[in-house]
Each structure stands twice: as C-alpha cells, then as structure tokens.
Amino acid sequence: MFKKLHETKVMRDPIHGYIHVEYEVIWNCINAKWFQRLRRIRQLGGAYMVYHTADHTRFAHSLGVYEIVRRMVNVVPDIKNALNEKEKLTVMLAGLLHDIGHGPYSHTFELLAHSSHEEYTCRIIEEDPEIRGILEKCEKGLAKDVADVIRHKSKNSILPQLVSSQLDADRMDYLLRDAYFTGTKYGEFDLERILRTLRVSDNRIVVKESGVYAVENYIMARYHMYWQVYYHPVERSYEAILKKCFMRLRDLYKEGKTPKTVPEFHDLIVGKKLSLNDYFVLDEYTCSYGFYLLTKAKDPIIKDLATRILNRQLFDYEENTPSSYRRIRSLLKKHGFDPTYYCAKDEVVQRPYVPYRKEKGNGIWVRVHGGKIEELSKASAIVHSLVNGQVLKDDRIYYPKEILEKK
Ligand code: NI
Numbered sequence: 001m002f003k004k005l006h007e008t009k010v011m012r013d014p015i016h017g018y019i020h021v022e023y024e025v026i027w028n029c030i031n032a033k034w035f036q037r038l039r040r041i042r043q044l045g046g047a048y049m050v051y052h053t054a055d056h057t058r059f060a061h062s063l064g065v066y067e068i069v070r071r072m073v074n075v076v077p078d079i080k081n082a083l084n085e086k087e088k089l090t091v092m093l094a095g096l097l098h099d100i101g102h103g104p105y106s107h108t109f110e111l112l113a114h115s116s117h118e119e120y121t122c123r124i125i126e127e128d129p130e131i132r133g134i135l136e137k138c139e140k141g142l143a144k145d146v147a148d149v150i151r152h153k154s155k156n157s158i159l160p161q162l163v164s165s166q167l168d169a170d171r172m173d174y175l176l177r178d179a180y181f182t183g184t185k186y187g188e189f190d191l192e193r194i195l196r197t198l199r200v201s202d203n204r205i206v207v208k209e210s211g212v213y214a215v216e217n218y219i220m221a222r223y224h225m226y227w228q229v230y231y232h233p234v235e236r237s238y239e240a241i242l243k244k245c246f247m248r249l250r251d252l253y254k255e256g257k258t259p260k261t262v263p264e265f266h267d268l269i270v271g272k273k274l275s276l277n278d279y280f281v282l283d284e285y286t287c288s289y290g291f292y293l294l295t296k297a298k299d300p301i302i303k304d305l306a307t308r309i310l311n312r313q314l315f316d317y318e319e320n321t322p323s324s325y326r327r328i329r330s331l332l333k334k335h336g337f338d339p340t341y342y343c344a345k346d347e348v349v350q351r352p353y354v355p356y357r358k359e360k361g362n363g364i365w366v367r368v369h370g371g372k373i374e375e376l377s378k379a380s381a382i383v384h385s386l387v388n389g390q391v392l393k394d395d396r397i398y399y400p401k402e403i404l405e406k407k
Pocket of ligand 1: 061099
C-alpha cells in the first residue's frame, strides 16, 4: 500500500474538468521545484505568436497527461486488472514527469542545446536530489522504474504504451489542450469514447472495433493540428529568427565579441551541454531577459534579431524554389542584409500515423470481429488512404519583409 493524502486534492482543468491527486508521492512531485519550473515554459513554443491565447504551459499539460493515465489505470477495466498498485503508481508518475526535462521554446531549444528533453527528463528523475528523494522515499528503486517507463525499458511493456505510443496519454492531452488554447476546433476528438474502447491483448493496448471511428477522428485531429498549429509558417518564422540569433551569437563569440546577455546562454553559445543547474535557470523568462539585454548590443545584427524576437517583427516567407531562393538572396544583398543571418530555409514533412514496422515504432492495434488483431491502417479505410497517399511537405524560405517593401 502506498501512502495516500488525507483527502483527494482536486485542481480545476478546462480539458478534464478536474485533476485528481490521491497519492502523497504525486502531490510531492507536483510541489517540487523542477515541476514548478514547468509553469515558466510554454507548451507550444512560438505558437502564441500566431494564436494569441496559446500560452498554456508544460505544467498544465503534464498534469493533464497524469490525469489521463490515472483514468486509464483506474477506469478502463482491462488495464486496471492487468496492473498492480505499484505499476499503476509508476506509470502515473511517468505521465506526470514525462516532460520535466523540457527546455524553453518547444523543440527549437533541443536543436540549440544538442540534447533531447527525454535525456534531461531521465536525468532529473534519477539525479535531482529533490525529485529522486521523493521517489526513493516512497519506495526504493522507484526513480529508476519511472525513468524506465520513459525510456521504454519497463519490465511490463503496457506501462510505456500508456505514456508514449501512437495512442497515448501524452498525445491525447496535448492535442485536446492545444486545440482548446489555440481555438482550433479540428483538434478535438472523443477522448471518452477512446478510453471506453481500450482493451489489453497479449500485453498490448488495443482498441475495440467499435472504437475505430473515434481513433480515426483522433488521427485526423493530429493531421489538422500539425498543419494548422505545429507547422504553421508564422510560428516557424519565429523559430527561424531564434536559430539565427544563436547563430550570430556563436559567430560573435568566435570573434571574441560576445555581447552582454544572461550567463546561462554561454553553454548554448559554445555548444556545451548544459549542467542541470544551468538548465534549471534557463526557462522562458530568463531567455526573454537574455534577448532584452541583446537589444542593447553594439553589434547591429544581434541587436536587430533580438528586437525582432521581442517585438514580433517576424520574417516573411514564400515557397522555396531555386528561383525564389536566388531572387531573395540577391534582394537581401541589395538592401544590405547578410543572407547568413537573414535567409532561412525550412522544410517540414508530416505523417499523421506511421503503421507498424518490425524494426521501429509501434502502431495502433484494433481487435476486429472474431478477436483477430489488425493494424489500424488495415482496419480503417480512412487511415489506409492517409498512410498510402502522398506525403505532405511544406518547404519555405524566410526573409525580412523590408526587402520587399523597399523595392
Ligand atoms: Ni508531453
């Protein structure tokens, strides 16, 4: 038996109604400083530059993932019966802590820091004295067990499937939450129906045939959210400027001319892995102050790029073709912009669903009539055509709009 709170704590949430916390260890993790830090990191990086209310945080998303996992292990009969109390608690903790190592500005920052957030997540769970202490005090070895769910190394293979697969608590929460906070209705789907039709078959989470429509709707929601929100060209413009800003900082550093900014940028500039202490401090508030200091720099390029970030003077864009690329570069030179820092190419490719392949990735499985298990793209005509249709891409070139206005 694991220690429970005197009474269940509840937190209001616009997506799930309430988040329910029964166990003391969950409550202690929520109150730990690394978890509280997630209040200072937006869930969607630069999407709030496009959708003005999209500044919900990783903190809210993490609680939402926890709540979906909690419901999966308490309400879905097959899952409830397949796991013991320790496994249920472990996977709820993994849901809660799965993004604890996320840095600022969504995935852009991972590229700059040459690190993945999963790596930091596991380090924080296993190395941070506070989080590790809370978990080990609850039960010896729990920190490793929770990190193992995130690494997909759990002894019980059901646990990682609940937190991270193609139909998991993480994706289901972020799609619903991001749709809500961007006001994008296409991202909505029927979570209740999906939970109701989940089953366990040979240690695999499957969906009952009657749940296929709800799953199709979820896949379509993913598809629309990618093009409407995650890959929105304006959000990519913001990311392009962030990357160019750090590119300029690196070049200035090599010339021995690093401008004054927050010290936590240093390791990012020199390409060194950040220590846990520096990583902790580098949230979006610190970064904003770092950019503010750069608006006072002597170097005109860094000063301009930082000002663009703070005041949302984003780059314009058009389709990237050899001729547009040549034309943009020559216009940039004509107007005195160095193309190294003022011309960015960005291509995104999206597959809303990747069918099962032996060597990598797990698909979504459906239990069809007669008990046979089929992969989703076989069981659903819509998903079949999505998977076998054209792969959609979006290839853009970004540049400051002044070069067009001054023509
Ligand atoms: Ni997440």
